[in-house]
Amino acid sequence: MISISVPRQCPCQPGSIECGYYMLKFMREIVDEGVEILANNNVGRRKDEYTDDDIDGVREEWSNFVSNFIFR
Numbered sequence: 001m002i003s004i005s006v007p008r009q010c011p012c013q014p015g016s017i018e019c020g021y022y023m024l025k026f027m028r029e030i031v032d033e034g035v036e037i038l039a040n041n042n043v044g045r046r047k048d049e050y051t052d053d054d055i056d057g058v059r060e061e062w063s064n065f066v067s068n069f070i071f072r
Contacts, residue, residue, distance in 0.1 A: 010026060010044050011025075011026075011044035011047045011048060011049050011050045012048065012049060013049070014049055018055065021050075021055045021058045021059070022050065024058045024062065025044075025050055025054055025055070025057075025058050026044075028058070028061070029044065
């Protein structure tokens with residue numbers, strides 16, 4: 001079997017439960033940087049995985065949004 005190394009185009013989740021956070025972080029980067037980030041293959045700034053701090057940022061932004069929506 002021949003193995004071909006393909007550079008990652010975005011960070012890949014390490015397990016099976018982080019998909020929502022990875023999707024939200026991916027979408028946030030597109031919103032912040034513009035769709036050009038997809039053409040440049042620079043989503044996640046070429047990280048293999050998002051860090052715990054990256055995921056915590058998604059959690060915080062999401063919880064703030066939901067809290068403001070509920071308690072407005």
